[in-house]
Amino acid sequence: MQKAMEGKPVTIYDIAKKAGVSASSVSRVVNNKPGVNPETREKIKKLLKEYNYVANEAARGLVTKSNRMVGILISDIRSIHLTEGVWEITRILSSKGYCTLILNTGNTDEGRAEGVRTMEERSVDALILMGSMFENPRVQEAIVQYMPGKPVFIMNGYLNLPNVQGVVSNERSGIHSCVDLLAQKGRRRLCYISDNMSRISSRSKKLGFQEGIRANYGEDIPYYIYENVSADMTGGFGAMMKALHEHPDIDGVICSMDILACGALQAIREAGRSVPRDISVIGVDNSEFAETCYPRLTSLDNMIIESSVEISTRVISNLEGSPSSVRKIMLFTRIMERDTT
DNA sequence: CAAAGGGTTATTCTGGTGCA
């Protein structure tokens, strides 16, 4: 029963005409506001339904100065871990009537800065930056240039601007704890495999690893680091193969992402070694991979879901008029111990 | 009922120049 008016969208004016009332009354009915006779209200409701009326959010935004849209920038929508967070955020925001606009920026700072500009162009009410790769001067500059007054939130990162709030987890000390765990299990020759080191979170995880080594084994014990490995199973597999070849005495491995650890597990298996008997393996993210790979992977949970909930509630409270002056929120990681340690 | 709300695009206005 579709009744488009000459191909044009139905407006409150069309409905008003049909109902023999003013557009104002229709608006009041649409927004559940008082001041309309109950009978008229019912009549208008019926017409709204009959003509499949859909409000024009752009026009509404002219008056209300908000189009109830939140922008989400992500460098690579294929990065499963972050999209878990995006899923949670969109779920919470849409339950509060906010629409999300997700933009894939690509992996350059220029692209990320351009993303900020595009979001302003689209007049989002708030902006969420997914991941520590947004913690850089170029993005900061773009926020100052294009969105100086709007609330901006950054996942797993921090930017020193008055309108930016960051939610981070203590991955650095979390990785330190992973080293502690391996030391407790009697492991002596540790290896760290990391993806792209240009990310701040990657660098801080590596620092946590090195601090853990020093704290548990002192300055003189050798350890091995393989970095800038491609962020997939093949990357983890290749790095682990290389590590086992170069240092056959390795008995403990920490990978910066679960998916790398999955590759590493495969390499260890192919090399005829056993997990966790010969080698312990720990991943990061506590993702679906950790749960489904074999053996089930021990993983550092960096609280992506909890961080997403935190960000979402902050977005909402900011937009609904109770802004918080807190600029940085820290969540604590935890090790989910499974069968690889 | 009438005005406002913001930014873009379309239209009209203005003043000037060049040429027949």
Added chain:
DNA sequence: TGCACCAGAATAACCCTTTG
């Protein structure tokens, strides 16, 4: 002098909804 033309500036129209 009369007219065409042009650029640039000013103004109007447009979109639809909310609100006093």
